[in-house]
Amino acid sequence: MKAVDLRMVTRRPRCVQGAGPRGDKEEATPLRKGEAAAEGSQSHRPMKRQRKAQRLCVAYEAADGNGEEGKEADPLQAQCWEPQDWRQQLANIRTMRSRRDAPVDQLGAEHCYDPSAPPKVQRYQVLVSLMLSSQTKDQVTAGAMQRLRVWGLTVDSILRTDDSMLGTLIHPVGFWRSKVKFIKQTSAILQQRYGGDIPSSVAELVALPGVGPKMAHLAMATAWGTVSGIAVDTHVHRIANRLRWTKKQTKAPEQTRAALEEWLPRELWGEINTLLVGFGQQICLPLHPRCQNCLNQVLCPAARGL
């Protein structure tokens, strides 16, 4: 019997064929503020950034051991998992969200900064609004941002504001006392290390006090125009698990982010947060989802059990 060797090969997953990566020219345009991105390329860091390395599927193929490098047997089909019916489920969610009338659509972080401010101030305001938004309804975050903007929402202004006044301005956002501390600490770091701007990488952003991965990915998208990963909050986490968009049930948003990024085509990463957050605010509610009004009712594994 002829000896068979095993060779490890790495290939791009074939499961992304229907909606593959965007190609090498990753767009670097902020959601609304091309100006903000442009300044970043001059004053802080180039806006054109390297795309995240393509994830590679690892497979093993048989070689006949005759030394003919590259001679392959049958083409390999990479074993890439993807959820059943996800394309139709996503299309249905897009249809349900077509009016774009959820709170996140009018009051999300990308709507809370002053578009007439200098670009780096805009980016700072985006970051502050994201810091305020955790555990807080969009309406409450937007109110706090409005008061801060009237007060003066720049790094220097916030550093001159005493904690008591800052607390008064942001109350009643969730965990406002902790957020006062985090915003002051982060503002001091931004002034000392980044010239009053915000850093332009996820690693640097999550190193700031009070900034988590979800905020970092949203800041990268909104402030710098770069899709660095899927921003997973409680809505995205809940809905991804209900629709079985994760291979296994996940317990935390960061697990969900990793599970989604395993299979969801990269060009959809930037869309998924706002799409699912609004869906979670209006239909797929945390406690009593409106399954009767959901186009995914017959496709949703969770609908039957709710």
Ligand code: SF4
């Ligand atoms: S059927 Fe119900 S649980 Fe499933 S996605 Fe729709 S609203 Fe959510």
